[in-house]
Amino acid sequence: MSVTISFISATTQELDRAERDPSWADEYADSLYDSDVYASPDRPDAGPDKAWAGLQFLFEESGVGPDFLMDGFMIVEEGTLFGWTAEQIAKLASELGATPWERLAAHYDPVRMTENEVYPNMWRFDAEGELEWLRHAYEELVAFFAAAAERGLGAFMNFSF
Numbered sequence: 001m002s003v004t005i006s007f008i009s010a011t012t013q014e015l016d017r018a019e020r021d022p023s024w025a026d027e028y029a030d031s032l033y034d035s036d037v038y039a040s041p042d043r044p045d046a047g048p049d050k051a052w053a054g055l056q057f058l059f060e061e062s063g064v065g066p067d068f069l070m071d072g073f074m075i076v077e078e079g080t081l082f083g084w085t086a087e088q089i090a091k092l093a094s095e096l097g098a099t100p101w102e103r104l105a106a107h108y109d110p111v112r113m114t115e116n117e118v119y120p121n122m123w124r125f126d127a128e129g130e131l132e133w134l135r136h137a138y139e140e141l142v143a144f145f146a147a148a149a150e151r152g153l154g155a156f157m158n159f160s161f
Helices: 012-020 022-034 052-062 086-097 101-105 110-115 127-150
Strands: 004-010 045-049 081-084 154-160
Touching: 004 012, 004 022, 004 127, 012 022, 012 081, 012 154, 022 081, 022 154, 045 052, 045 127, 052 101, 052 127, 086 127, 086 154, 101 127
Parallel strands: none
Antiparallel strands: 004 045, 004 154, 081 154
C-alpha cells in the first residue's frame, strides 16, 4: 500500500458543507474521483501522489510552499480528508507561481533524503530520475493551484495511506 496525496478543487459551499457534515464530505470527495465530473476542466485536480513527501522536503528546505499535513483544515478525524480554502489556494498559487523549479531543485539532496527516510525513500536508486519525477509533480501542483485560484475555488486534499 502506498501513501498518496491528491487535490481536487471545491467550491466554498462544498467546503462549508464538508465542515458541517464530514460523513457527507468523505463520500462526496470520493464520488468526485469516480464520476464524470472528475475529468471536468471546470474542476481542476492534481497529485502529487507519492511525490508529496519529496516535495515537502524541498518546500521546507527552500522556505516556500505548503505544508501538506498541516495546512488546510481537517474534515475527517482520521486525517484522510482536508479542506483548503479559496484564500489558501490563491495564496499558494501566487507563491508557487513566483517560485521557479530551480529554487527547489537546488535543495535536492538524495543522500539526506535517504538518511531521513523521506517517503517513498527511493532517492538513492535513480537520483536524477527522481529529481525529474519531483519536477513533474511540482509543475502539476503549480498548474492546479493556478487553475483553482483563477476560478476562485478551494480544494479537498485526500491523504490516502
